[in-house]
Amino acid sequence: MNRYPMWVNVLVLVVTLASVLLALPNFFGDDPALHVSRPDGAPVQAARLDEIRMKLESADIDTLSTEIDDSGAALIRFPTVAEQLRANDILQEAFPDNVIALTLAARTPAWLAAIGLKPMALGLDLRGGVHFLYQVDVDAAVEQLLEAYQSDLRTQLREAGIRNQVSVTGRGLSVALQDAADLDRAEQIIRTLDDTGQVTLADRLIVERTQINGRPGFRVTPTEELVRERQGFAIEQNIVTLRNRIDELGVAEPIVQRQGLDRILVELPGIQDPSQAERVLGATATLEFRLVDTTNDVFTAAREGRAPIGSELLPCADQIADSPYCAPGEGGRMTLLRREVIVSGDQLVDAISTYSQGQPAVSVRLSSQGGRRMLETTQENLNRPMAVLLVEETPEIVVRGGEEVIRTTTEERVISIATIRGVFSTNFEITGLTPFEAQDLALLLRSGALATPIFKVQERTIGPSLGQDNIERGRNAVIVGFLLVVGFMILIYRVFGVIADIALLMNLVMLVALMSLLQATLTLPGIAGIVLTLGMAVDANVLINERIREELKNGNSPQASIRAGYEKAFSSIADGNITTLIAGIVLFAFGTGPIKGFAVTLSLGIVTSMFTAIVGTRVIVNLIYGRRTQVKRLPIGIGAPHAAT
Numbered sequence: 001m002n003r004y005p006m007w008v009n010v011l012v013l014v015v016t017l018a019s020v021l022l023a024l025p026n027f028f029g030d031d032p033a034l035h036v037s038r039p040d041g042a043p044v045q046a047a048r049l050d051e052i053r054m055k056l057e058s059a060d061i062d063t064l065s066t067e068i069d070d071s072g073a074a075l076i077r078f079p080t081v082a083e084q085l086r087a088n089d090i091l092q093e094a095f096p097d098n099v100i101a102l103t104l105a106a107r108t109p110a111w112l113a114a115i116g117l118k119p120m121a122l123g124l125d126l127r128g129g130v131h132f133l134y135q136v137d138v139d140a141a142v143e144q145l146l147e148a149y150q151s152d153l154r155t156q157l158r159e160a161g162i163r164n165q166v167s168v169t170g171r172g173l174s175v176a177l178q179d180a181a182d183l184d185r186a187e188q189i190i191r192t193l194d195d196t197g198q199v200t201l202a203d204r205l206i207v208e209r210t211q212i213n214g215r216p217g218f219r220v221t222p223t224e225e226l227v228r229e230r231q232g233f234a235i236e237q238n239i240v241t242l243r244n245r246i247d248e249l250g251v252a253e254p255i256v257q258r259q260g261l262d263r264i265l266v267e268l269p270g271i272q273d274p275s276q277a278e279r280v281l282g283a284t285a286t287l288e289f290r291l292v293d294t295t296n297d298v299f300t301a302a303r304e305g306r307a308p309i310g311s312e313l314l315p316c317a318d319q320i321a322d323s324p325y326c327a328p329g330e331g332g333r334m335t336l337l338r339r340e341v342i343v344s345g346d347q348l349v350d351a352i353s354t355y356s357q358g359q360p361a362v363s364v365r366l367s368s369q370g371g372r373r374m375l376e377t378t379q380e381n382l383n384r385p386m387a388v389l390l391v392e393e394t395p396e397i398v399v400r401g402g403e404e405v406i407r408t409t410t411e412e413r414v415i416s417i418a419t420i421r422g423v424f425s426t427n428f429e430i431t432g433l434t435p436f437e438a439q440d441l442a443l444l445l446r447s448g449a450l451a452t453p454i455f456k457v458q459e460r461t462i463g464p465s466l467g468q469d470n471i472e473r474g475r476n477a478v479i480v481g482f483l484l485v486v487g488f489m490i491l492i493y494r495v496f497g498v499i500a501d502i503a504l505l506m507n508l509v510m511l512v513a514l515m516s517l518l519q520a521t522l523t524l525p526g527i528a529g530i531v532l533t534l535g536m537a538v539d540a541n542v543l544i545n546e547r548i549r550e551e552l553k554n555g556n557s558p559q560a561s562i563r564a565g566y567e568k569a570f571s572s573i574a575d576g577n578i579t580t581l582i583a584g585i586v587l588f589a590f591g592t593g594p595i596k597g598f599a600v601t602l603s604l605g606i607v608t609s610m611f612t613a614i615v616g617t618r619v620i621v622n623l624i625y626g627r628r629t630q631v632k633r634l635p636i637g638i639g640a641p642h643a644a645t
Contacts, residue, residue, distance in 0.1 A: 002562050002626040004619060012619045015611075016506055022513035025108040025119040031064055032084035033105035034091065036074040036098050043072030044098070052076065055094050061087050077105050096353055096360060096435030120515040122269065123523030123597060124255075124462060126471050129269040132281065133458035134242075136262045141234035141452040142227055146173060149205075149220075156189050165215075172221035176212040183209065183216055190220060204229075231262070234452040239264055245281055264454065287364075287430075289343045289374070292325050292385040292417060293336035301336050302329030311336045314389060317415045325385055325417050335414050337387050342377045343370045353438040354429070360438040362430040371426030378423045388416040388430050474527035481531045482508065485538055493545050495635035499620045500541035503612040507537050510608040511601065520604075523597035533605025539576070540613035543569040545636055558631040566618055573614065581606045 036052065038044055052074060053066050064077035078084040084102065091100050104127060106119050124131055146168045153175060157164040162185060163178035177186055190207055204226040208219045222230075239256055242264065246254045255267040266281065293311040307313040316326035316333040326333040343366060352363045366374060377386075392411045416430050485504060489497035511530060515522060548565030556564065584606065587599035625631055 002559055002622045004622055008615070009619055012616055015510070019506070019510040019513040022117060022516050023509050025106065025112050025117050026512055026516060028107040028109065028119070030104040030106055031077040032081045033078065033103050034076045034084060034087055035101045035103045036076070036091065036095070037072070038098060044068060044074045049074050052091065052095070055090060056087055059086070059090050061090070075105055093435060096438055118516060118519065120512065121519055121521040122471075123521045123526070124267045124269050125524045126474070126522060127269045128462045129267065131458070131460040131462070132266040132456055133259065134264045134266065134454040135457045136235050136238055136264060137453040137455070138231040138234060138262045141230050142171065142222065143168070144452065145222070145230050149173060153190065157186060160185060160189060162186050172219060174212050174217065175220060176215045176217040178215070180216040187218065190218060235262065235264065238452065238454060242266060242281055263457070287344065288341045288389040288391065290337040290341055290387050290389060291377070291381060292387050293338050294384065296336055298325060298334070298336045299327040302327040302334040305330050307336060310339055312339050315413050317413045320414065320417055323417050335387065335417065337389065337414065342386070343374055356429050356431055359431050360435045362438050364428055364430060366426045368426070375423065375425035378420050381420055382423070383419060383421070385417050385419050387414050389413070390415045470524055474524060477527060477531055478534070481534050485534055489538055489541070493637045496545050496548070496637070499617050500538055500545070500613070502620060503541065503616045504534060504537055506616050507605070507608050507612040508534065510612065511605050514604050514608065515601070520600050521597060522601070525595070526597035526601040529598045529601030530605060533602060533609060536580070537605065537609035537613060540569070540573040540609065541617060543572055544617070548634065549636055552634065558625065558634045561634065562621060562625065566614070570614065573610070577606050577610050
């Protein structure tokens with residue numbers, strides 16, 4: 001007799017029901033939606049949600065629902081993608097102080113959402129979105145390090161009374177001294193310049209005495225270890241900065257990871273406006289607060305295209321072109337600013353886009369040091385104009401001499417000139433911006449600057465319709481593969497084939513349930529892994545059924561053949577699946593992107609197929625034949641022998 005203990009039957013029943021429940025949210029699909037959040041991360045107020053509703057109603061845009069989700073952001077669902085895009089344009093203009101992102105919202109019923117069930121996450125190739133591959137200018141990181149050492153060396157040698165000339169040449173520093181008698185003292189300063197108590201500069205720099213243009217001095221070059229360390233630091237810091245910027249965009253489940261030695265992969269599922277993402281990710285923006293030069297004539301300077309000593313001639317933004325401090329010049333309206341920077345972007349603590357007296361503005365908060373500097377400046381310069389200079393750097397690739405080289409384009413423009421009417425320190429506002437400029441500037445300032453320039457080497461956009469096509473094709477592949485396997489098993493093994501097919505369906509449901517429970521991301525390679533798993537899952541039942549048929553041919557009774565079939569096939573099934581599982585784990589550990597997706601579905605599928613093929617089918621077989629005292633024949637395929645008893 002073939003019987004399992006009752007608890008095993010109950011276990012299989014509970015696991016099956018739980019799997020059905022966990023997999024259920026995946027069958028309801030997604031709605032096109034807008035995700036509206038506050039830049040400071042605070043929850044969106046109900047009043048703002050009412051304003052959004054009224055704005056959409058006045059524009060005659062249909063919505064399915066408007067709500068505040070668990071993260072505190074407003075989530076607006078739309079019946080069509082066209083309505084979603086129209087609403088995005090309207091809300092971007094109406095509420096520039098909020099971060100608004102196009103997204104997809106799951107149609108999970110409220111009762112399923114209430115118990116915390118979610119559909120599995122979809123990858124970029126299924127959900128649609130943008131894919132960027134950035135090259136990091138690692139050489140610039142080393143140059144920045146050498147420039148920092150250059151500045152420190154100059155200062156310390158000058159403070160020690162050593163006349164010197166320090167310059168960056170190639171991948172090192174040239175330190176020329178006026179007097180050879182200072183060589184020993186200068187070398188001591190160089191070797192202790194960056195002494196942290198654990199790793200000295202001497203461990204990271206090679207210091208060689210040499211002659212520089214006939215003068216005594218040193219050639220200082222970084223070791224390979226220091227170069228790698230600096231480059232690695234720059235890449236990691238850039239990854240952190242990119243993640244911060246993506247968080248500001250409100251993108252769910254983004255991928256930001258290092259790829260190779262000097263590249264960063266960015267994938268933004270659900271983003272349907274790649275230009276906005278590119279503008280925010282690749283740019284570097286900083287601010288400089290400077291006094292306007294009112295002692296010299298700006299009209300003369302703009303006409304001659306030359307600034308007096310101590311000042312700089314800079315272009316005015318369109319918003320302040322009518323300012324009396326801007327004059328027509330060769331490159332447009334220009335203004336004169338003092339070269340001395342009062343406060344720069346590195347002393348900025350927070351920036352939020354807002355409205356001031358009905359005009360778009362950026363509310364800025366400075367560090368205590370920057371606040372003190374601003375306080376002193378405003379106290380000493382009441383009723384004098386102060387300007388805000390915006391500096392944006394965008395790297396690009398240009399061809400020089402037949403070779404591609406990196407060039408960073410720096411755009412400077414004065415975005416605000418205001419008269420200092422009162423004393424202020426850490427908190428103030430920047431005006432003279434359009435709503436979109438205020439939103440982007442606040443976002444860039446909050447997310448910080450990139451450690452070193454990056455430039456885009458690859459861009460790929462997958463629209464929602466193409467992602468939907470991929471989903472449908474993947475679903476069709478799973479259905480066709482499933483039906484072919486079902487037909488084959490029924491044809492060859494009859495009733496035992498039907499039992500194997502039931503186990504196969506359980507396997508598919510359990511696999512989807514596990515993916516949903518773990519919130520693993522499903523990609524096209526992941527669907528390939530599912531199809532492969534379905535094909536492999538029946539291998540175990542093929543082995544079991546063939547063993548049972550062999551036992552019947554040897555003259556054993558049906559009950560004994562069933563028991564022997566499962567017991568003898570177990571070791572073969574376990575060996576084959578464990579070796580495949582090891583391969584799947586190795587793929588997951590060392591693979592990236594699509595390979596990981598394939599490895600996840602393959603590994604989970606092996607675990608679920610082991611359970612359903614061995615335990616699940618045995619439970620069904622036991623329920624059908626286990627309690628029978630007389631089984632004359634097992635319907636296990638064409639040509640299966642009849643048992644005598």
